[in-house]
Each structure stands twice: as C-alpha cells, then as structure tokens.
Amino acid sequence: MSGIHIKNLNVSYGDTTVTHDVCLDVAEGESLALVGESGSGKSTVLKAIAGLATQWTGQIEIDGVARTHSIDRGIATKCQMVFQDPYGSLHPRKTIDATLSEPLQIHGIKDQSQRVIEQMANVQLDERYRFRFPHQLSGGQRQRVAIARSLMLGPKFLLLDEPTSALDVSVQAEILNLLKRIRLEQNLTYLVVTHNLAVVSFLCDRLAVMRSGEIVETANVSQLKSNKLEHPYSKELLQASRNHTSEKENV
C-alpha cells in the first residue's frame, strides 16, 4: 500500500506516553495537516515516522514498508523531514554545499555537485550562496536550504514540522508558495504539523486535530473553510484562530 499508514501508535519518552493509539492514513499525493496546541504530541508523531523517536509501539508503514525501530536507509530516501527552526536545524560550521551533499555522501550517490546546483535552483536559492555558512543567510534562505536538503534524496514524502512559524509574514508567503509549487511539480506527499490554521487552509487537503496525544477529529479543508468542524475542541481552536480577524471586522 502506498502512502503513510499509522496504526495504534503509542510513543513514549522515558516513562511518559505522549501519544495514545494514534491512527492516521496519508494517501499518496495528499497533503495532510496535524494541528493542535503545543504538547499535544503532533511533532512526536512526525518524529516517530522519521525515526527520531524510537520508543514506540504500534505500526508505521511507509509506502508499503513497515518501519523498524532502527535506522532505515530505505525509508530515509523516501521520507524526509523539515524542521521548524532553520536557525537550529542547519549545522553552523558547514557550508550550504556541505549540508546539501551530506545525504548524497551517506547514500553513496554520484554527481553530487550537479545535484546540489539543481536542488538549489529548485528552491530558488541563488548559486552564489552555495559556499556560504548558515549565519550568512536570512531566515527564509535558511529554510530554503533545509527544504533543499530534505529533497536531495528525491523523497516521496515530506514531514514538515512548523515549516514557517519562525519566519516573517512576507517570507512565510514565499516559503508556502515554494512548498506548494514543489509539491505540484514532484507529486510529493506532505504531512504538515502546524498550529496555524491559515497555513493548513493554503497548503493542505485534509487536517487531523490532536489533543493530549489523541486525534480527536479528521476533516477536509473545505470543512475548515466553511466552519463545519465537528469536535468541540476543533471548534474552539478554529474560533481562537478566527478571533483576531473577526474582532477587527466587528469594531
């Protein structure tokens, strides 16, 4: 079965179980959002899929292959993750070129230089930045590098953990456009963690609402747009997000 399928996933950190029987199906080519407050376990689900949180029970199946608890190169080529904070996720002492080549080296892929150049063009990052260090780039440019790095191995699935929440409004718009474009061009599947429902509306087809480690509702984005979420908690979340905008209009 293609896509990402998760069944009864319980992830623990030490003695604390963070997610409780999470079941999630992401069809191929789909863009699914996981929304919820901090501490609801949405990032933890991504980490378990990416293999960063190894203490879990249940089933994780990626493109027909079950994920094991250890490092899995096959899954790494199919499924990559982009982190929230581009200031923290890039190695400060590696040039952009080194950062982007590293996945290729690990997987023993040739034409590294060519691929780095191609991928930088793909994320609209000028070639002159290739031998710079992360501190010489702006936040938006760093996030482009992080996205380029995740695409180096030609994955089918991207796990995006709050990809734009550390960015300014205008830069956020650029990165959102970029993510939308590469998804269309390369037919990628996204699993996006975010707390920003407007981002969900722009980038995703479906959303799953999480609260204290459980998925309380899955809905289509059309339901979000037309205010038709069912679970009381989802409604509350939607209301909180809409508040800023509606209050302004009521004044």
Added chain:
Amino acid sequence: MRNLLNIDNLTVTFPTNNGPVDVVKGISLSLGRERLGIVGESGSGKSMTGRAILKLIRSPGKVKADRLEFDGIDILSQSERQMRSIRGARISMVMQDPKFSLNPVMTVGTQIAEAIKTHQKLSAQEINDKTLAMLKSVRIENPERVLGLYPHEVSGGMGQRIMIAMMLVPEPDLLIADEPTSALDVSVQAQVLDIIDNLVTSKGMGLILISHDLNLVSSYCDRILVMRAGEIVEECVASELHAAKHPYTQGLLAAMPKIDEDREWLPVFEDMSGSQT
C-alpha cells in the same frame, strides 16, 4: 491631557564594518493613555524603538533624538541611577520569551517579590499579599502553589503570565510589550492578550504592543504604526487597517494566508527577497 510619551526624530545607530547603520531612522510618535501597536517584520526597528524608550540600548549602539520625553521627563538626559527609578516603576517591558526572561534559579514568588521590593517599601506580609493578588489577576489558579515553583516548572503560557504579573505589579504608567505572545500557542495567545488588555484598560495605562502579527495588533490596539527598515511607513486607526494605503502594508496584509483561503498563490514582495535573484 498631556501626552504620556513624546518622541521626535528618534534615531538608533549601530556601527558595523561597513560604517554606521541606522536601524531606526528618525521616527516621531506621541502616545497618550492609549494602546498603540507597532508592526513590522524582523529588522524593521520596532523592538529597537521600544528599547530606546527605556534607554536599554547599550554602547556601541547610539540613540539620538530631538525629543524623547516620558511624562515630562527627558529620558535622554537621565543618568543610569535615575533610569532605574523609571524602569519597572513607571515604564515596564514584557519581553518575548518567558524562558529567557525569567531568572531560572529564583522561584516565581521571589522574583515577583523582588520587583515590588525594588520600588516600594512594604512589609513581608504585604509583599506576599500583593504577589498573590497579582498572580490571581493574571488568572493563575492556586497562586500559592505557583509561588514556590521555578520557571522551568511552569508552561510557556503561565511563564508569560508570570512575566506580565511581574511587570505590572509596580503599577507602571506605560507598558511596552515586545512580542508578548509569539512564543505561545494560538489559544493561549488570546488569553494572555486579554489579560494585558484588561489590566491596561482598568488601570488606565499606556500600552505599546510590538508585534509582527498585523491581525493581532489590529484587534488589541487603538492605533497602529507600520514600520519598515527603520521608518514609519503608515499610521492608521486599528479598525481601518484593511483600508491601508501604503503598498507595504497592503503587501503584508495580502501575504498572510487566511483560514478561508481560495488563492492559488500568495503574493510576495519582489524587491525584498534576495533569494529570488
């Protein structure tokens, strides 16, 4: 009524390898007992403006102004010692992230008590009562327990509420809130801002809310200044933000995705994205 704050032609300069850079370029503003929002993106100089008011910009940064007056006091000519009696007591500032602004090795109670002791002479009992009352006013349930906790033991939202309690306990005339909620969840954001809003309105304080979030600022402020690259590009009444005239403000408004989004692509600023070249 006399203005609480008058700023004429404020410039903040930092030296760099390529010569001095003006991060705030001659802005002027005045503030009564009202809620003023300053919006802008990173690097627009909004936080520097807030810091300049409190004289928190240290050498090698330089602050120049024709006039920087708070309640009749000329801030620029105040000594450090005199500033100490203004900071906290008359003007206080809520910083962005409670994790970095609270002292990690002091309990919450001690920190708030310290804020009171610095500015007022009260007995231990009175200080304790005041601390508890303040924690209650920021809607912390069972404040007795929270008093004894260390900052790492409280959540982000609670940490920020403790910060606010600490800043408001000396009852300042002006509160500068520098991105008070950007480290918090959406649902907690609204709570924290409501608390600030209530306290500010009920005590008749002036508020400067610095944020990058246009929607948030427009719903909690009376007036809005939009800053870009150290300059004020637009000033408007909060309720008329959507009718903003400056292309930058319009661009910012358009660049934000909406919950009922039906646009295929978001508009971006062509001239600002160095990466697009």
